[in-house]
Every structure is written in structure tokens, then in C-alpha cells.
Amino acid sequence: MIESLSITNFQRHERLDIDFDKITTIVGTSDIGKSAIIRAMRWVVMNRPIGTTFMRRGAKSTSVTMKVDGTEVSRIRGKDGKVYKVNDDTFRAFGADMPGAVYNAIADVTFLFSL
Numbered sequence: 001m002i003e004s005l006s007i008t009n010f011q012r013h014e015r016l017d018i019d020f021d022k023i024t025t026i027v028g029t030s031d032i033g034k035s036a037i038i039r040a041m042r043w044v045v046m047n048r049p050i051g052t053t054f055m056r057r058g059a060k061s062t063s064v065t066m067k068v069d070g071t072e073v074s075r076i077r078g079k080d081g082k083v084y085k086v087n088d089d090t091f092r093a094f095g096a097d098m099p100g101a102v103y104n105a106i107a108d109v110t111f112l113f114s115l
Helices: 034-046 100-105 107-113
Strands: 002-010 013-019 062-068 071-078 081-086 089-092
Touching (some): 013 034, 034 071, 034 107, 081 100, 089 100
Antiparallel strands (some): 002 013, 002 062, 062 071, 071 081
16 A cells, blocks of 8 residues: 655645545645655656756656555666666666566555556
């Protein structure tokens, strides 16, 4: 189960923290970043979108951290390139591929986003 989400400099969101429960509803007016939350989650679990167009204008780095079943998985793009973190372990990301250790940590959630 997804427990929490932290977004930094991703599209409209300079900083956003969400704690999830069994049912979490995201509501709001048009153009405030609801879809960006879903895109940020896809960026972590599917390495999509690729490129840098999702980075907040003027930001030098962006990161998204999801806590899934007690494991923190982060996707970071910044001066050190593209990396994933699973708890305290760091993995380099290349192209559209996701390191195996990252995939294994969030396989159940990845399935939900591939539907």
C-alpha cells in the first residue's frame, strides 16, 4: 500500500507532502496540480515521463519519494544526474529502464500504474 508521497519541484508543485489512507481523495479546481500528482507517482514507478519537461520552471533539481509498504523509494533528477534510492541504497538510472532493485521494491504499485 502507498503510505505517503513527497514531491519537490515537479510541475506545479514546489513542495507537496501527502499521507495516504485506505481511501485518499484528491480534489480541487482546474489547473492546480491534481494530475501532476499522478504524473509524479508514475515517474517513480514507471520512469515516465522521460526528459526534463516535468521539472518546475527555474528548478535545478526535482524529486519524488513514495513510501510503499514501509520502503521509501525516491526518484531524483539533478546535478548528480538521474538516480533512484531505495531506503539508503542509491542506483543510477539510465534511459527509460528502472534498476531491478527499485522495481522489486515497488512491483505491486507498478502494476497499478500500468493499467
